[in-house]
Each structure stands twice: as C-alpha cells, then as structure tokens.
Amino acid sequence: MEIDGLEHYLKASEIAKKIMKYGRELVRKETSYLKIAQSIEEETKKLGAKPAFPVNISVNGNAAHDSPELNDARQVKPTDLVKVDFGAMIEGFCIDTAFSYSPNSEHAKLIEAAEMALQNALSVVKAGVSTKAIGKEIETTIKQYGYLPVENLCGHSLEEYNLHAGIEIPNVERGGHILKEGEVFAIEPFASTGAGRVNDGDYCQIWSLNPQSNMNVRLPKSRELLATIAEDYMTMPFAARWIKNQSMLFLSLRDLEKQGALESYPVLKEAKKDAFVSQAETTLIVEENGAKILV
Numbered sequence: 001m002e003i004d005g006l007e008h009y010l011k012a013s014e015i016a017k018k019i020m021k022y023g024r025e026l027v028r029k030e031t032s033y034l035k036i037a038q039s040i041e042e043e044t045k046k047l048g049a050k051p052a053f054p055v056n057i058s059v060n061g062n063a064a065h066d067s068p069e070l071n072d073a074r075q076v077k078p079t080d081l082v083k084v085d086f087g088a089m090i091e092g093f094c095i096d097t098a099f100s101y102s103p104n105s106e107h108a109k110l111i112e113a114a115e116m117a118l119q120n121a122l123s124v125v126k127a128g129v130s131t132k133a134i135g136k137e138i139e140t141t142i143k144q145y146g147y148l149p150v151e152n153l154c155g156h157s158l159e160e161y162n163l164h165a166g167i168e169i170p171n172v173e174r175g176g177h178i179l180k181e182g183e184v185f186a187i188e189p190f191a192s193t194g195a196g197r198v199n200d201g202d203y204c205q206i207w208s209l210n211p212q213s214n215m216n217v218r219l220p221k222s223r224e225l226l227a228t229i230a231e232d233y234m235t236m237p238f239a240a241r242w243i244k245n246q247s248m249l250f251l252s253l254r255d256l257e258k259q260g261a262l263e264s265y266p267v268l269k270e271a272k273k274d275a276f277v278s279q280a281e282t283t284l285i286v287e288e289n290g291a292k293i294l295v
C-alpha cells in the first residue's frame, strides 16, 4: 500500500538509529544537560535531518518536556535517572524516540519496566488491533514490575509536520481506535514509582506556533518574533535557546502565548514528590501483520 512520505520516513529512520547509538554513548560521559541536548541536535543536522523538536533531557520526577536553556548549568548526578527524548525530521516526516539512562544501577528495574512495556506493546501491533489492547499490554507489564504507568501521557499518531496528529496510544487500558495499515505511531510507555500522573511545572523552554492563530499581533517586538518562528519552524516545536535574538525573548513568548499565537510545553512533573519516572519510545508504521519499527 502507498504510505505518505515513506521514503522520507525510511531516511529519517536510518538517521534516528544512528542518533540513538550516539546519544546512548554520549550520556555515559557527558553530564551537562545543555551539551547533551546541543550535541544530539548538532549530530541530527550533520546526518542530514532536522531536530523534529528540541531534545528533551528530563530527569527523575520530571517525566518530559524539560529542555535546557542557554547558559543552563544543570549536570546529571550519579543518582539521577535521565530520559533523553529526540526527533529526526525529513521534509516534515518525523521519527520520535526516547531512551532512559542512569549511572546508578538502582534504577535498572524501572528502566527495564518501560522498555519491556514497549516491547510487549510492539508485539501486539498490527492492523485491526485496538489502541486499548496496546494500552493494556503497557499497563500490565509496568504493574508486573511493581510500578505505575503514567496514565496522562500517551503515545500518538504522526503526520506530515504534525507530531501529535490526534490519535492517542494510551499507557493504560483505555481508548478504542482500531489501527489501520499505513498509520504512523509513536508508542511511549512511562513507568513511575509515584502516582502515575503528571502535572504541568513552571519551567517552560519549549513552544510552537498555534496553526489556528490569526497571526494578528499588536506589539512590534512580538510580531517580529512570530514571523521568525513561522519562517524557521512552521508549526514544529522549538526551544527558546534556538532563537537568535534573545533580547526580551520571554516577554515576547509570553505575550504571544497570551494572544493564542503560541502553545507552550511546560515541564511535566510526577504528581508525587521525589518520584522517579522512566520512558522508552519508538516510532512505527502499522502493517497488515505487524509493524515496521523505525528506531
């Protein structure tokens, strides 16, 4: 069957596999959040893709959407559990993938729970299967390890220039979309020692243009920034540190958000204090009798 952008997906897939290997080696020696994120983003470009979104370096109870700022001084500590989430995009077709790492073997079982949940989920993917059955695999696997899946974080369908294209793959037994051949999905189980729920934090470094916005912005400074964003990133997420002109940047970003021109993606934190969260993620194309796994 004809799959929209297949050639681009396959090229992005080759690149994402290389970045995955590069990233897994990198976190073993580099501890600066900023250097890890920037090095992976640079490597992505060097290999011929674009970062589909800013590299997320989310540590311990921060489950997702933490991306370093310019001059970020944070370092991974020996007791930390790190999630590295990155994307490779070719002509708008994106691979979304993540891995977890800790220098401390104490987190090994939690990391394995997310990885095994992903493997078990992949083993049931094929055309005709319900997203509910996939969520059930994830939930059952993570609970067997003695943890909770994060129920308000989901996998998702992907389309051209659209990372979250509307269909969810839940991490619990829920939902009812029937997978169709040729659909592209990211599956991303999160295993938690906490409540199994995340809330928005205050820290926010990731934004994207709201495609529904009418771009009618009054302040010249904000208008100028919005034009730059539309030109450079279209509707894809970007990091504040990617913007060249940093003068009064956050005032303009907040202004644009208030007017509905931008969406913000604040860090997502486990509801329970001092919890640890692990993540595994891959992107796949649904096939008649299985899945083409792209990372």
Ligand code: MN
Pocket (backbone or CB within 6 Å): 096, 097, 155, 156, 186, 188, 281
């Ligand atoms: Mn994802």
Ligand code: MN
Pocket (backbone or CB within 6 Å): 085, 086, 096, 097, 098, 188, 281
């Ligand atoms: Mn991801």
